[in-house]
Amino acid sequence: xxxxxxxxxxxxxxxxxxxxxxxxxxxxxxxxxxxxxxxxxxxxxxxxxxxxxxxxxxxxxxxxxxxxxxxxxxxxxxxxxxxxxxxxxxxxxxxxxxxxxxxxxxxxxxxxxxxxxxxxxxxxxxxxxxxxxxxxxxxxxxxxxxxxxxxxxxxxxxxxxxxxxxxxxxxxxxxxxxxxxxxxxxxxxxxxxxx
Numbered sequence: 001x002x003x004x005x006x007x008x009x010x011x012x013x014x015x016x017x018x019x020x021x022x023x024x025x026x027x028x029x030x031x032x033x034x035x036x037x038x039x040x041x042x043x044x045x046x047x048x049x050x051x052x053x054x055x056x057x058x059x060x061x062x063x064x065x066x067x068x069x070x071x072x073x074x075x076x077x078x079x080x081x082x083x084x085x086x087x088x089x090x091x092x093x094x095x096x097x098x099x100x101x102x103x104x105x106x107x108x109x110x111x112x113x114x115x116x117x118x119x120x121x122x123x124x125x126x127x128x129x130x131x132x133x134x135x136x137x138x139x140x141x142x143x144x145x146x147x148x149x150x151x152x153x154x155x156x157x158x159x160x161x162x163x164x165x166x167x168x169x170x171x172x173x174x175x176x177x178x179x180x181x182x183x184x185x186x187x188x189x190x191x192x193x194x195x
Contacts, residue, residue, distance in 0.1 A: 034087035052192040053092035070097035078105040081140040109140035118150040143181035
């Protein structure tokens with residue numbers, strides 16, 4: 001999700017430090033985002049987060065085919081934004097209604113972004129980073145962000161741009177949604193876990 005190591009161009013190429021930009025993303029071989037002027041490289045994820053992100057994407061793909069309202073996108077797709085401290089997002093799953101860009105990164109924020117917590121996404125520091133990233137999503141135009149916590153009792157927290165401090169919480173046995181971004185789309189929380 002949000003945990004990642006900051007890699008400056010200086011540490012990568014042994015050159016004087018400079019601010020990272022979107023062009024640097026095309027040279028990175030790992031999942032990365034540009035935030036606070038640095039490349040933030042995301043570590044590979046584990047089994048449970050991978051299953052959950054895959055299930056979210058598969059459900060979004062079905063929704064996209066049914067509604068023709070946009071595009072379901074899996075992990076590691078870059079969304080370019082123009083915020084003071086962020087130039088890109090790479091959610092674990094997303095729904096996008098903008099124009100396709102061929103082989104280039106997408107322009108603008110997704111309507112919906114799912115961030116699935118990995119092993120390092122716990123503790124006070126991680127909570128601050130997750131909340132900050134969520135604020136940036138909303139500033140960029142995302143309407144709904146899911147915070148998926150497979151280790152907690154509150155598995156899916158649905159944050160909306162209109163009420164960013166008051167998530168709707170879904171637990172095992174519930175069916176989560178992403179209103180108003182994706183009208184009618186639903187996903188059973190139990191589907192986020194392996195059978």
